[in-house]
Amino acid sequence: MQPVATGDTWGIPGPTFLLYFLGAAVLIAIAALVHRRILFAGDRAARVDELGPQQIAYLNGGEQLALYSALGGLRAAGAIATAADKTLCQSGPLPGGVTPLDTAVYNAAGKQFRTREIRDDQWVAAALLQLRTGLEQSGLAVPRDSQRAARRWALAGVALVVLGFYRLVAGVQNQKPIGILVVAIMAAIVLTLLLNRKARIRTRAADRGLTAVRRNHEHLSPRQSPSYATYGAAGAAMGVALFGAASLYTMDPAFAEEAEIRRIGTSSFGDSGSASSCGGSSSSCGSSGSSCGGGSSCGGGGCGG
């Protein structure tokens, strides 16, 4: 390729530099992958099938889905509704046997929060933290520290990219061919972006259990237009937990619309089927189910003011 010329940039011939450069990139990628496997393994003995809907929801879609699962359960129980200005409101008593997150969301609804602001409520935030911490301790959710540690490998990628740029500038000044180097730098950038991606919420141990839980609750999939009145508040909460916000739209489209529920899906696992395909899209999901939840007041107008 390059003739061995006098005055190699930095005294290193181009092909040699490229070899080391790409070699370093591969090593970083392998090290990061190995590190992630260790960080995200979780506790193989941890049980998923004994978790409640909101815990399942957290593992599936993070804090947002855990909140939506609580909203789904409370809505199906007739405890909350939306007011005219799209704020949440209480439309019935808080059902018995609820979780701290249910209680916090219910109280926030009493304070006329909008759905997207509800995480700002300190009690909701505390309940979410409690939910997350419990799952982290049982080896099902990836702890924040581990998520940060996993993303730290992106720094190595940045270093590589910076080095590549220096070499590029020096090579241009030296009037050397730089075509392959540009490609190598691009590859290093892609690697860095991949390493900096948001790390996974749940451990691999949780993956296995969740696939089984989902199989056992296939009847709650929006594809079946499940009767939430029959399955009750717990079924509604679990439907949202396993199949995403699309379940809320199937259950009670008017409420979901009024409460400005975002159509987030669930992060895919195993044979991810219906859930993710519903995320983001417009009318094809939801809407088909006619039955409103257990609560008597369908539609938004349940709260006087």
Place this chain on the structure above:
Amino acid sequence: MTGPQVTGPRVSTATSYGVGIGWRPEIAGFVAGLPGLRFAEVVAESVHAHGDLPSGLTQLLDRGVTVIPHGVRLSLGGAEPVEAARLEHFAAAARRLAAPLVSEHIAFVRAGGVEAGHLLPLPRSREAVDAVVANVKLVQSTLDVPIALEPIAAVFDWPDDEMDEATFLTRILDGTGALLLLDVANVYANARNRGTNPLDLLDGLPLDRVAYVHVAGGAEHDGVYHDTHTDAVPRPVLELVTALCERHRPPALMLERDGDYPPAAALRTELDAIAIAADYPAIT
């Protein structure tokens, strides 16, 4: 006792299944959670002949629950023969579910290529009997198992009816050797709307040929009782179940609910009420 042309095993009256329920995707989780369930019915048209079974049905079959395909689109009462593709699918669904019998309505759903969208009653004439018998025989020729025929609820009677309902049904059963799928909610609805006594019809029917029984809810609108399948089973229908069982207890009875599903507890109460009315063990 049975018609001369019944083929296959006499499962229908030899085995007693007790109380069952119509399987619907919307309540699949509820049905799966019934500990004593021994039989269920599924709309035949919702069963793929070759693809995957509806989610949840496999689970029931694995548990040993008998699942009976219930056709709604064959149009046995149509003047034209049942389409070959529909026949094929119906038989395939039965094989797929390893069902001991299948069922369809004595009704027509299309005429001259126009789909009515729901089940329409036949005039009770000799021609109608002949048309149904011809179609049922055609279906039977493709089936490995017996077929049970269900009379439908009719909000009106045709003006040129030549015979009463019991005679009409008995002639069809005699002509085909088919079994009877009796819908007590229909019997109740027809009698109430015509101002007749439902027990008269029960007494006129060959009750020993009842394969199983549908029990469903309804509601009255503007003086007409509608067999809605979306309301609770009214007390008189349960009383009719008891009256039927006093005459000849059918081997199986099932709750047929097609929409506006109530909370699980209410569905369980309905199933228990049917069990009590028929003196079968509770399945909940």
